[in-house]
Amino acid sequence: MGTIIKNFIRFFIIVAVQVLILNKISLRWWSQPYGFPIFIPYIYPLFILLLPFEVPVAGLLVIGFITGLSIDAFMNTPGIHAFATVLLAYLRTNVLNALLPKHLSDYKAQAPSVKNMNWTPFLTYAAFLIVIHHTAYFVIELWSMQNVGYLILKIIASTITTLLLIISYVMLFTKQQSR
């Protein structure tokens, strides 16, 4: 019961941070006026990444769809975030199975975290899924292959920013073990 409430609260906090703070920041790397795409830092995929291991794939898909739609409503991009997030939710189980030594059902009442996965697998897991999410999102948003370079730059820059945000979240909200 506790995990449900915890995830519920986390949903609202992450969506609020995304919508009210991060959406207002249009990042532009290096302040040279032209040449580099501007983009918004995204953190909301983190919510799907941190859901417990036991959530079935169907549940993940529905949760991802709802999360994506709520971001869409705020960003005026009906369907695009939802599409990318559902894709991320679908691939999550496969990526976790590939990265973890034991089968997923062996982890009782746990969620993916640095503590039970260690840094490298966790970051691989996050980076892989976020690259896929951002690629899907920006390809649909731009919907043209005219300037592939621009697209790739935007994906790379945005992914790095998102990963930095995720790392800082993990560092802030993981309980340190007492030595």
Place this chain on the structure above:
Amino acid sequence: MRNFILFIRRFFNLILFITLEIVCLVLIARTHAVQGVDLISSSNSMVGALYQKQNEVVYYFELKRMNDSLLNENKKLQERIVGQQQWERVKDTIVNRGFRASDTSVTLTYANFIYRTARVINNEVSNTDNYITINRGSADGIKKNMAVISGAGAVGKVVSVSKHFASVISVLSEKQPISAKLHDGTFGPVVWEIGKPDVLIMKDVSQEVKIRRGDSVTTTNFSFFPENILIGRVFKVELIKKNSMQRIYLHTAVNFRNLQYVYVVENTFLQEKMDLEEANK
């Protein structure tokens, strides 16, 4: 039948996945036309209310900058009034009779504009199509297809309206070209160069037109905008060798990064004009 149920149970996740993605694609396809934004957009009342709350917090920090922009706008309007007065005096001396302005100038009123003020409560510049949310809706008389301008220049067009909020698609959008004209009356569409929140492009201007840096580009009276609203200023002219046409790069007149107040302009004859044009097709 049993096999069918087994099939569904076996591939339930995949089927659910594909269904959800198709729903998303339908939503995306619906909004590809500008008209379809209604369903999920920031003009819906819950999202609007949240943005309003957020804006009330950040509003205070922007007051200083807003004062400056209002002062500038006032100055511009004052200059226009002064210019008008002098022109009337000149006309009077030429005619050498005690005419009033209304007697001498024959103006044809073919468009009647009603201005409404609105505050920007959400604004974005980094997407392919950028939307602005304003805190006026159908209760204040805002309707679809109204033009939105600010003191500095053209901003966009209303695309969806709820009771208290409205979504505006800004000039910085791939799917919203606007009709523009140069100082000598040459007109053509102005589109946004994606990814650069202060650059617009006017393509395919013929070579005979002489353009200098700093020339202003304004709206025409055959779009939904009122005439002579500044869109931007030329900063680069490029000759395309392929079709020997010029491509003009503009800096937007409006700074979309700190948009605070806008005017929603209602053209009372727009519907009639659109109906007439529709009847010809």
